[in-house]
Amino acid sequence: MTDTWRPAPGRVVCVGETMAALAPDPPRPLADAGHVRLSVAGAESNVAMYLADHGIPATWLSALGDDPLGARVRSAVAAAGVDVAHVRTDPDRPTGLMLKDPTPTGTRVHYYRKGSAASALGPDLLDHEALRTAALVHFTGITPALSASCQELVTHALAVPAAERRYAISFDVNHRAPLWPRGTAPDVLRDLAGRADIVLVGLDEAQDLWGADLTPAAVRELLPGPRVLVVKDGSREVTAYTASRAVTVPALRAAVVEPVGAGDAFAAGFLTGLLRGEPVDRALRLGHITAVSALKVTGDRGPLPPHRCLDRLLGLSDEEWQAYEETPRSASDGARCGPWGGPALA
Numbered sequence: 001m002t003d004t005w006r007p008a009p010g011r012v013v014c015v016g017e018t019m020a021a022l023a024p025d026p027p028r029p030l031a032d033a034g035h036v037r038l039s040v041a042g043a044e045s046n047v048a049m050y051l052a053d054h055g056i057p058a059t060w061l062s063a064l065g066d067d068p069l070g071a072r073v074r075s076a077v078a079a080a081g082v083d084v085a086h087v088r089t090d091p092d093r094p095t096g097l098m099l100k101d102p103t104p105t106g107t108r109v110h111y112y113r114k115g116s117a118a119s120a121l122g123p124d125l126l127d128h129e130a131l132r133t134a135a136l137v138h139f140t141g142i143t144p145a146l147s148a149s150c151q152e153l154v155t156h157a158l159a160v161p162a163a164e165r166r167y168a169i170s171f172d173v174n175h176r177a178p179l180w181p182r183g184t185a186p187d188v189l190r191d192l193a194g195r196a197d198i199v200l201v202g203l204d205e206a207q208d209l210w211g212a213d214l215t216p217a218a219v220r221e222l223l224p225g226p227r228v229l230v231v232k233d234g235s236r237e238v239t240a241y242t243a244s245r246a247v248t249v250p251a252l253r254a255a256v257v258e259p260v261g262a263g264d265a266f267a268a269g270f271l272t273g274l275l276r277g278e279p280v281d282r283a284l285r286l287g288h289i290t291a292v293s294a295l296k297v298t299g300d301r302g303p304l305p306p307h308r309c310l311d312r313l314l315g316l317s318d319e320e321w322q323a324y325e326e327t328p329r330s331a332s333d334g335a336r337c338g339p340w341g342g343p344a345l346a
Contacts, residue, residue, distance in 0.1 A: 003242040005227050007168035009275050010135030011057040016143045017118030018042025018062060018077065019096035020069035030101040040076045041098050043140045043174055043264050046301060050268030050290055052081035053304050056275055059083040059130050063117040065095035086130040090117035111178065113146060122149035123156040134167040141189050145179035158195035171196035172267050175205045186210055199226040200267050203233045230270060238287065240280050249284040252292050253325040265294035282314055289313055
């Protein structure tokens with residue numbers, strides 16, 4: 001059985017803030033660190049970069065400060081093959097900054113985003129020429145948390161009824177509690193998610209936002225509006241709800257180096273599958289495969305498997321998929337998938 005609705009193939013525009021990110025190198029509490037590593041961090045640009053890796057034309061639309069950190073961010077995203085020509089340079093506001101503070105009990109994140117260049121984005125961005133030829137526009141729940149004008153931007157985009165939009169809209173809930181005034185996130189994020197065409201949400205974040213006893217099916221009852229709703233149940237499985245059915249695909253078993261960026265990678269892989277007209281189960285598999293690429297590296301983005309390996313994974317039977325485990329194998333092993341790490345059937 002196939003589902004009839006898909007976003008039209010074409011360019012994806014990802015809208016949102018990307019920051020410079022500083023982290024101790026090697027990892028240790030920030031207060032004791034002698035050296036830090038500079039990188040970039042942004043959910044929407046992560047999605048754009050993985051889309052570009054999959055061969056999907058991707059544009060990142062945002063604003064950066066007229067400063068060295070902004071130049072670093074722009075260069076890093078462009079190097080991944082993403083169109084950054086429409087990113088505005090703000091002469092008066094700085095590029096956002098994120099600090100990672102590893103501790104024995106976990107990594108704390110400190111944001112310096114208030115008054116940043118991207119926090120000044122507003123609904124006027126919806127008139128930008130980059131959106132006129134978009135097939136899909138991707139937002140996350142991070143953007144409406146940045147400022148009143150950013151919330152207006154996402155609200156205005158989703159206020160247009162789905163049947164009247166020039167492009168489909170995907171929305172990854174991506175709840176970042178420290179960015180929200182206490183008690184405001186649940187209602188805002190539920191309203192925004194309910195209006196999007198494609199929604200991605202983690203079961204854990206749905207439970208934090210809307211009820212600790214929620215199941216994936218209950219999340220669908222809470223959000224009946226999206227044409228496609230994807231509920232990610234951690235490292236176990238993901239379920240996609242369409243107008244006609246629910247499809248569940250187990251996650252791939254893989255060693256985890258760092259979980260950062262895996263959700264963005266999954267979103268890009270899944271959206272790639274939909275844009276290519278793949279059945280929902282294969283789109284979910286592509287999401288899982290792309291997520292593993294992020295799990296295998298320190299940082300937000302790792303290399304995709306070679307095409308022959310990716311095609312092989314997508315073609316596995318349901319039983320083979322569930323038995324599959326990403327493990328190193330010798331170069332002589334016919335199941336080896338080159339520099340991606342040697343995936344093999346268990």
